[in-house]
Amino acid sequence: MRIDIITVLLELLQSPFEHSIMKRAQAKGLLEVYTHNLRKWAINKQGQIDDYQFGGGAGMVMMPEPLTNAIEELSSQRKYDEIIFLTPDGETLNQKIANGLSLKENLLLICGHYKGIDQRIREHFVTKEISIGDYVLSGGELAAAVLVDAVGRLLPGVLNDETSALFDSFQDNLLAPPVYTRPADFRGWKVPDVLLSGDPKKVDEWRHEQSLQRTIERRPGLLDD
Numbered sequence: 001m002r003i004d005i006i007t008v009l010l011e012l013l014q015s016p017f018e019h020s021i022m023k024r025a026q027a028k029g030l031l032e033v034y035t036h037n038l039r040k041w042a043i044n045k046q047g048q049i050d051d052y053q054f055g056g057g058a059g060m061v062m063m064p065e066p067l068t069n070a071i072e073e074l075s076s077q078r079k080y081d082e083i084i085f086l087t088p089d090g091e092t093l094n095q096k097i098a099n100g101l102s103l104k105e106n107l108l109l110i111c112g113h114y115k116g117i118d119q120r121i122r123e124h125f126v127t128k129e130i131s132i133g134d135y136v137l138s139g140g141e142l143a144a145a146v147l148v149d150a151v152g153r154l155l156p157g158v159l160n161d162e163t164s165a166l167f168d169s170f171q172d173n174l175l176a177p178p179v180y181t182r183p184a185d186f187r188g189w190k191v192p193d194v195l196l197s198g199d200p201k202k203v204d205e206w207r208h209e210q211s212l213q214r215t216i217e218r219r220p221g222l223l224d225d
C-alpha cells in the first residue's frame, strides 16, 4: 500500500513512521508513506496557502488553488482509491473503517489547518472525511498518523502470528482480554490460575469470557452491532 500525505507540517509526520511496526512495514516494502509539503504549490513566493474567510470571522482557511494543484499533480501519477480529508466533522474512525482502508492500494490524505480547507475541495476531490474522535486537534497531521498506523498494521505480513490483528480489541466487536507476564506472583498480586494451567481450551474460554465481561462493562454499545 502507498499512502501520500499533503501537509504544511512535514516534521510532525516524520517520527511516527520511523519506529516499531510502521518502520518494519516500510522496511518489508509492504507500506510506503510519502509526505508532500503543500507550500510547494503555494500561490506566491511568500509561500501563501491560506487566506481570510469570506463572510468574516476569525481564522484562516486553506485556499483551493494550492490544494487543487497538489491533488491534481499527485493524482496524475497514480489513481487514488480514496482521497481522505482528516477533519473533526468527518466519520469517526473505527476498526471497521481501518479494515476497509487496509484493502486499498493508494490513499491520499489531506491534513487541514487553521479553520479548515475551502469547502470546494471537499466537494470536488475528497472521497472520504475521517475524524479520529470528538475533540479538535491543531491540525490533521496527528490524525493522519493515527490513521496510517491503524491501517498499516493490518496489511498482510506486517504483524507476525503472535501480534496478529485478529486478536485486537474491536476485531469481533469485543474488547481485548487482560494480559499478564512474569512473574506469576508480584507483590502477592497473582496471575489467574487458568493462564498457568497449560490447557489452551480453558485459556481460550477464559479470555472470551473476560472480553465479553469487559465489553459489557465498558462499551456495551459495541455489542449492539
Ligand code: ADE
Pocket: 086, 087, 088, 130, 131, 132, 133, 134, 135, 136, 137, 138, 139, 140, 143
Ligand atoms: N483535525 C482536527 N481535529 C481532528 C480530529 N479530531 N480528527 C481528524 N482530523 C482533525
